[in-house]
Amino acid sequence: MTEKDFIPKRYSESMEHGSVSWEAPSNIALVKYWGKKEHQIPANPSVSFTLKNCRTITRLDFSKKENQSDFDFEIYFEGNKKEDFKPKIKTFFERIVQYVPFLKEYKFEIHSENTFPHSSGIASSASGMSALALCVMSLEKKLNPEMREGFFRKKASFLARLGSGSACRSIEGDLVVWGKHQETRGSSDLFGIKYPDEVHENFKNYQDTILLVDKGTKEVSSSVGHNLMHNHPFAEARFAQAHENLAKLKPVFAEGDLEKFIEIVENEALTLHSMMMSSRPYFILMKPNTLEIINKIWSFRKRTELPVCFTLDAGANVHVLYPEKDKVKVLEFIKNELVAYCENGHYICDSVGDGALKLK
Structure with missing residues (x-):
């Protein structure tokens, strides 16, 4: 079309x-x-x-x-x-x-x-x-x-x-x-x-707990950030990487490979922020508590072998992604170890949904 x-x-x-x-x-x-x-x-x-x-x-x-x-x-x-x-x-x-x-x-x-x-x-x-x-x-x-x-x-x-x-x-x-x-x-x-x-059953009703690290207005808007990609020295390599990662996700989604899913999703999140940090002018949207949370998630995953990972939007907040079957253990970890890094202890529990809905 x-x-x-x-x-x-x-x-x-x-x-x-x-x-x-x-x-x-x-x-x-x-x-x-x-x-x-x-x-x-x-x-x-x-x-x-x-x-x-x-x-x-x-x-x-x-x-x-x-x-x-x-x-x-x-x-x-x-x-x-x-x-x-x-x-x-x-x-x-x-x-x-x-x-x-x-x-x-x-x-x-x-x-x-x-x-x-x-x-x-x-x-x-x-x-x-x-x-x-x-x-x-x-x-x-x-x-x-x-x-x-x-x-x-x-x-x-x-x-x-x-x-x-x-x-x-x-x-x-x-x-x-x-x-x-x-x-x-x-x-x-x-x-x-x-x-x-x-799409494998592993990804049905996937959970997303959003940790609100910083509720303020971003120092650099997404529109400005997008425009800084025009003359970015690593832009073409980044665009190629996105194509490659989307292709890699095809067997991951089909087979329910959570380990490979985690590797690709976290790499994408960190690449996004690395593009911001290497723009001209450069900027950082992550906060110290964003990094604290990421390190805590890595330690928890290594210790428990539970398939929990993070992703980031163009901001400081952390999306904690995990399968529904691990919900009880992961939420306990979030409450015990991660909420302390959220602004006013605020977080939102969400999951994958079906899209928009017309209202009567």
């Missing part, structure tokens, strides 16, 4: 007013996306676990308006009007209006809330933008009822990507691939797809 396939020809129905609601999850990348081309195209493919509990719930109220010269919307987050959110939403609308040309025909009210604390240090752009993209698509489906479900989901992922790259991985579950990859059939730079190959 190309971008042109998402430009509608005409709509068979009209809508004066209404409301649609979706909830969409966050996700955690196993093979990391870091670096992008024009129009939110990833410089390398990625694969992620879709989460179950960390979600954004969004309601889009719409009513037809007379003046169609510009976008007209208000945004409310957890009941409060948010003027500071408007520039990002306007940029998103500007990027997608050629694919959903009705946007200027309606006045919108966007009501959004998270199931996790907004100031928790968990990025909500993936869940937030995917939920909003799905609401926009539900309005388009009302205007074009013949639209097929498969196309609906692909286009929702395509639109979400234009709001926040990783948001395109929050439409489907439980494993999602985004970015063209030679050995992954159906993969695309334009949208995320449900991982198409065999």
Whole structure:
């Protein structure tokens, strides 16, 4: 598919007013996306676990308006009007209006809330933008009822990507691939797809406990970090490594090889942060407590031989990944040894989920 396939020809129905609601999850990348081309195209493919509990719930109220010269919307987050959110939403609308040309025909009210604390240090752009993209698509489906479900989901992922790259991985579950990859059939730079190959029982209902090391705003935003990959001395080697690691995960997912899974996932997390530390200008998003937690996890794994590992997003917080069968022992370890390194002792228990859900 190309971008042109998402430009509608005409709509068979009209809508004066209404409301649609979706909830969409966050996700955690196993093979990391870091670096992008024009129009939110990833410089390398990625694969992620879709989460179950960390979600954004969004309601889009719409009513037809007379003046169609510009976008007209208000945004409310957890009941409060948010003027500071408007520039990002306007940029998103500007990027997608050629694919959903009705946007200027309606006045919108966007009501959004998270199931996790907004100031928790968990990025909500993936869940937030995917939920909003799905609401926009539900309005388009009302205007074009013949639209097929498969196309609906692909286009929702395509639109979400234009709001926040990783948001395109929050439409489907439980494993999602985004970015063209030679050995992954159906993969695309334009949208995320449900991982198409065999997945062993070991990875079903995989657990993710998120340790909130630092709940503050990051010193360097992800957008700035992505842009620093353009002239990065190790960029091409990194992009090749991501392709290679995604290929290596194929037999790992099929055979349930937890040892190899741990090796690849932790290597990806550390590589992500090494790219930040070797950028020009360079920066460090890990905190001393991030490193303390990593070392504790390594010691615990060596001592118990339990298949627990970590991954990191572009920040200081640590995602502790482990199979459901080891949940009791790992949570005991987290409470006894790791919570002390979390800000105010805060952590979130989550697991792999099934993707976004339309609300009645």
